[in-house]
Amino acid sequence: MSRNDPFSQNIDLLTVALYIGCVMMGWFNVYAAVYSPEAETSLFDLSTNAGKQLMWIGTTVILVICVLAIHHKFYDSFAYVFYGFMILMLLLVLVFGANINGSRSWFKFGGFQIQPAEFAKVATSLALAKFLDVPGMNINRRNNLLTIAGIIVLPALLIIASNETGSTLVFAAFVIMLYREGLPGWIPATGVALAMLFVLALVFPKLYIFFGLVACTGAFILLMPRYNRNPRTFMSMGVVIAGMMVFVTGVDFFVNNVLQRHQQNRIKVLVNPNIDPLGVGWNVTQAKIAIGSGRLQGKGFLEGTQTKFDFVPEQSTDFIFCTIGEEHGFLGSAVVIALFLGLLSRIVILAEKQRSKFTRVYGYCVAGILFFHFMVNIGMTIGLMPVIGIPLPFFSYGGSSLWSFSILLFIFLKLDSRRIGSMAWG
């Protein structure tokens, strides 16, 4: 029957087109990032990152076909099995993984490396979707909330144990899905507020922030309707303000005593980029110079000067956006941002159309993860986020990340194709 034929399904073609756009642009930019005019390597040279990326793209196509060919019920029924298997892999990698730069997160088979942490996002998304796909599920019940937190935190802890802080932070992206599923809005809002307070505490003297907080409270009380001004409100406001002050005071302790040296530096550079221009600030300064030198139209494909050689480190992986900014200028960068916004919005719109709660929850997970990567990765190259080593989905060089993002997206498209199919059927 045609239902299981991957090529005659109701796959959302707009998403596929956006996806292909991203992957192709990524490939060309990986080529540009490692291209050197003297060596004149080919786009297909398997000894360069560009050639290898083509190989990864080829294998990804095969994977995508497999993902589409599998029956959609499979993802639903086996969600917990995937999750359990993933946890097992994360445990095994801690023991048997190859030690690369002090982090044990890669399995090495000959010249071939694979990072289970990348795939943990897919498995966790499926497990969350499965758990929430129960009629009458109220995620604000304490037991349910605890289970959800457990599903998210368990792989996150294992990844942190293998010293991949960046990949761990991605698990915060599930907040977007939870918010959609009924998590009270104040929780993500508090998270964002605390993050902002964290940065403010590093930039401004503590005393200013205390005064600012007190001033805000005063303004808030003045604007409050008179009938609300009772001792209870004041009490709770006092508690909130005190909590914030304690938080602000604790920031320094956290940065200096809890974080590792390189993490401290990344945060300090975010606050003051000139702190160490040839050490830690080097990456960020060079990234900004590369992007800034692109001007409106960019220097043209393969014409970039800053992203060649050692000016920008990790040019083809985490800092791939610099190549885009330099060679394609503001217009090119805007296109990339537009591509991502289009893709993200499309996923959200598709997710909302679902009748199956499983698919909807999963869709929001996909959107959240892609959004988080997009926000952090581009943010760090333009100096708005600390340097956290996570890839730009579909663009960055690397097999594990391309595979995992493609699987993540196409499982959603497969689940989504059932929506139209079953409607036409029933």
Add this chain to the structure above:
Amino acid sequence: MLENRKYIIIGVFCLVGLIYLSRLFYLQILDDSYSLESSNNSIKRVIEVPYRGQIYDRNSELIVYNTPVYDLYVTPRQVRIPDTTAFCQMMDLTRPEFDSIMQFAKDYSYVKPSLFMRQLSKEDFARIQDALVDYRGFEPRMSSMRTYPAHTMANALGYVSEIGKKKLENQEFPYYRQGDYIGHNGLEEQYEEELRGKRGVKFVMQNVRGVAKGSFKNGEYDTMAVAGKNLYTGIDVEVQKYADSLMQNRIGSVIAVEPSTGEILVSVSAPTYDPNLLSSRHFSKNYIKLIRDPYKPLINRPIMASYRPGSTFKLIQALIAQQQGSLFTNTFYGHSGSPMRCHCRGGNNLRGAVQNSCNPYFYNVFRKYIYHNNNPNTFKASAIGLHQWHDAVVKFGMGQKLGVDLPSELKGNLPDVETYDRIYRGENRWKFSNIYSLSIGEGELLVNPLKLVNLAATIANRGWYITPHYLKGFGRVGQGVPQQYLEKHQTDIDYKFYLPVIEGMRMAVVAGTVNKMADIPGIDLCGKTGTAQNSKFSHKYDHSIFIGFAPMNNPKIAIAVFVEYGGWGGSAAAPVAALIAERYLKRKTEATKLDEHVKKQRLMPPVSMLPGYKGPKVLPVKPRKADSIRKDTTRKVEKIKPLMAANR
């Protein structure tokens, strides 16, 4: 209701997108400080390596300085060599060597310069400078090379060479890059951060052809190179070189400190090597030769060799027993009742026991010490006694790192109650009779020469020591010396208890275990001999030890000399110490006869006797040459076959 949240979510996505777009708009279009003058310009990072600090001795004489040399870099893409054979000949390379260097460079990068040849001397460079014009793609860069005008102290100084792979990867804060120099071992490693200074970085704009077009952003991001600090040490190079000459043909070490400051005056590890060997461009060849040498010249023996202290340890026994109240100046012990034999006749009081290094005496002293408590159970009493003993001996710095300013100092070993509980598998299963060999510095005790010179300095100071150290100051004398090298460590033994011991030590030199010629007039040497057993060769090749200080009152120098396979302490080690003390105190050598005698001695054991020797078994054919000096004082030790005859 919840469905409407999708608008908020999409709104957040778009908000972030919008923020990023405006940031990009600012970076790429409004703010042209991030753009370069022309889109074809790029910035180049130029590193300035500062001069490494020089090292001086206590009289401001140079021990280590830098000689300017040239490193030759190659950029494979630009290389044009009309005649490779001629080029190789000029560079003194074989064709395969040349090919492998070029391949290495190409593997690294076609367009970035790689090191082609390191450390061409000024003369070599002058020779090829003109010819280089014909060969494109080669670029000389100024660099510097460590030079050691005194040709001494190789082990204590360490050496400077390219950073190893492991160190490069394990940097806590990335500073070194591939090919950078770093100090290895010795003072070069210990004070690496101070000596190396701080690299400077300049950002230079250049066009596509690599022609410099001025500094980037007016040098806002540039940092100046900070030159390394000069290191002043307490070493006395003249005496050091003299000590080197005395230790020729021997394995062992000499270490001397100034008791009042703890500054190390002499630090010899024999056999040694010329430190210049490890700074030239023939580093790898020389290094391999040294590491394969069976006499192990790369081991810094004063801190890295372990020996039993032998009879020198009796000094500590005498001091702590007096403090405990179990030994008095006039305490007299005969030879009976002890399992140890002795060479001296009759019995001794404390002074005489130190003078003659009487084994039975110290057997009794230690026995009294261990049982100096009221516990009727001998097992329990031994544990209590040994515990007290351990706590008292620890104050002399035994069984722990003293904290000298060199890497890889050994801890040594000082047994405690737990040690013997472990050996005898349980508490109260051992007593004095199991541990009595500690009384004369044998058994489980292990020390390095540094600990014994510290003991000599402690006795010279009558009760305290300052941790021995090389550093005398950074930049100038007295500057930047850490607190740990200024504070006194007390031994908690009363001043008065040192006096009989010191008198005994003086007597040992005048008329005791020490070779009489070592009593050089005018220096008032006090000392104690020791012999660390080397039973593998039936005591004929024991290690000879001498520790001492001079002059007796207001001592200026404390010395420890170890001569491996040197026989008993009075013969091989003591004369060396005496000559060094004389040279330091008088600035000249008057005991020329002793000097000649010492320099004539050949105490280098054949390779087949060294530990770890794996070749065919060759028994030492002839024992050490019995020379005239030995006849003077030896009382035919060989005839007696006692348990521990060699301890004197």
